[in-house]
Amino acid sequence: MRIAVLGTGTVGRALAGRLSELGHDVMVGTRDVGDTMARTEPDGMGNPPFPMWAAAHPAVKVGDLAEAAVHGELVVNATSGAASVAVLQAAGEGSLAGKVVIDVANPLDFSHGRPPTLLVKDTDSLGEQIQAAFPTARVVKTLNTMNARLMADPKQLADGDHSVFVSGNDADAKAVVTGLLHELGHTDVIDLGDITTARGPEMVLPIWVRLMGPMGTPLFNFKIVR
Amino acid sequence: MRIAVLGTGTVGRALAGRLSELGHDVMVGTRDVGDTMARTEPDGMGNPPFPMWAAAHPAVKVGDLAEAAVHGELVVNATSGAASVAVLQAAGEGSLAGKVVIDVANPLDFSHGRPPTLLVKDTDSLGEQIQAAFPTARVVKTLNTMNARLMADPKQLADGDHSVFVSGNDADAKAVVTGLLHELGHTDVIDLGDITTARGPEMVLPIWVRLMGPMGTPLFNFKIVR
Numbered sequence: 233m234r235i236a237v238l239g240t241g242t243v244g245r246a247l248a249g250r251l252s253e254l255g256h257d258v259m260v261g262t263r264d265v266g267d268t269m270a271r272t273e274p275d276g277m278g279n280p281p282f283p284m285w286a287a288a289h290p291a292v293k294v295g296d297l298a299e300a301a302v303h304g305e306l307v308v309n310a311t312s313g314a315a316s317v318a319v320l321q322a323a324g325e326g327s328l329a330g331k332v333v334i335d336v337a338n339p340l341d342f343s344h345g346r347p348p349t350l351l352v353k354d355t356d357s358l359g360e361q362i363q364a365a366f367p368t369a370r371v372v373k374t375l376n377t378m379n380a381r382l383m384a385d386p387k388q389l390a391d392g393d394h395s396v397f398v399s400g401n402d403a404d405a406k407a408v409v410t411g412l413l414h415e416l417g418h419t420d421v422i423d424l425g426d427i428t429t430a431r432g433p434e435m436v437l438p439i440w441v442r443l444m445g446p447m448g449t450p451l452f453n454f455k456i457v458r
Numbered sequence: 459m460r461i462a463v464l465g466t467g468t469v470g471r472a473l474a475g476r477l478s479e480l481g482h483d484v485m486v487g488t489r490d491v492g493d494t495m496a497r498t499e500p501d502g503m504g505n506p507p508f509p510m511w512a513a514a515h516p517a518v519k520v521g522d523l524a525e526a527a528v529h530g531e532l533v534v535n536a537t538s539g540a541a542s543v544a545v546l547q548a549a550g551e552g553s554l555a556g557k558v559v560i561d562v563a564n565p566l567d568f569s570h571g572r573p574p575t576l577l578v579k580d581t582d583s584l585g586e587q588i589q590a591a592f593p594t595a596r597v598v599k600t601l602n603t604m605n606a607r608l609m610a611d612p613k614q615l616a617d618g619d620h621s622v623f624v625s626g627n628d629a630d631a632k633a634v635v636t637g638l639l640h641e642l643g644h645t646d647v648i649d650l651g652d653i654t655t656a657r658g659p660e661m662v663l664p665i666w667v668r669l670m671g672p673m674g675t676p677l678f679n680f681k682i683v684r
Binding site: 441 | 580581623662664665668
């Protein structure tokens with residue numbers, strides 16, 4: 233499948249690299265290709281400069297946001313939550329029309345320090361805000377409840393014996409996303425319901441960030457035991 | 459141990475009954491004993507009237523809030539979150555001084571319908587509000603992330619192979635609570651840190667209420683796989 237991954241950070245790289253490995257035709261979208269490909273310093277998360285990653289993943293195309301959105305039959309929002317709606321607007325509402333848009337972002341607010349709080353919660357969610365801003369897109373919220381490495385390759389933890397959630401209004405879109413999640417190695421995909429249910433998994437972040445200390449690693453995940 | 463369980467609803471009954479079974483000297487605290495023991499109708503959750511439950515649990519004492527708080531070396535807040543601080547005030551700040559207060563309540567707001575939202579979240583929590591209101595009590599937040607039956611008897615699901623969290627400022631109090639959780643059958647007790655970390659488990663409720671539909675049962679729980 234032709235897939236656009238918007239975002240060049242930890243999450244975008246993990247998903248773009250893995251989806252490409254699985255045989256998909258992936259284009260990473262970034263605001264300014266020239267600027268991104270001229271980077272020589274690690275990013276804010278300590279990742280190597282993007283051109284190093286791109287050189288190691290020659291099958292992954294790189295384009296601007298609009299090019300990527302046109303390329304993708306399916307579009308992954310892997311940008312920071314605070315910027316997501318603006319990034320998708322820059323990608324172009326017309327290019328998103330009718331497409332499955334996978335939103336994996338978390339609306340984290342670091343302006344008051346760590347641990348972060350949420351910019352939107354409880355009576356709304358980032359997933360809903362994206363769906364409202366792009367009513368013709370078919371938004372599915374998923375994967376935001378775990379570390380990027382587990383999003384892309386869940387079997388590296390307990391052979392994949394943990395859970396992932398999907399929220400969205402369009403049943404066909406959720407079926408496409410569930411298929412893609414299975415390809416990545418996710419086995420327990422739980423359909424929470426329409427896009428308003430994204431409030432649930434987004435509000436999981438506050439315990440996630442507080443678990444990282446006691447766990448001593450970000451490579452943990454939630455399993456719904458029943 | 460002498461234990462006070464404040465609250466006569468689903469959670470209070472489950473915990474009081476089980477703690478009594480385990481050999482503890484339990485008193486349930488309620489605002490008006492005469493009123494509570496005169497009930498002949500099911501409560502708002504559809505539970506049988508409290509006197510029927512009390513008759514089936516003759517070892518469990520029943521007293522008013524102040525009597526229960528005096529009785530307990532350890533006090534469990536099993537009231538609805540919206541009422542918790544007022545109930546604890548009625549129990550008497552002096553009687554809580556120095557004691558371990560286990561807060562299992564969720565600050566749910568049903569005033570806008572279902573699923574409920576949270577009265578406090580993200581920058582504060584009910585656990586913190588209780589600790590702030592009763593600074594000499596040693597508050598430990600725990601057990602709020604699962605159904606009452608699993609709180610009291612976790613081994614009825616997957617032989618107890620799931621997780622529970624503790625948050626609190628006092629290490630000795632958390633050790634006492636962890637011991638009690640082990641007695642109940644909880645095996646994976648995760649110490650999140652001080653009482654501010656209660657924000658994490660309290661914000662789990664929005665996904666919990668949305669999982670109940672797809673799960674088809676409230677008898678599910680989170681396991682932190684690592």
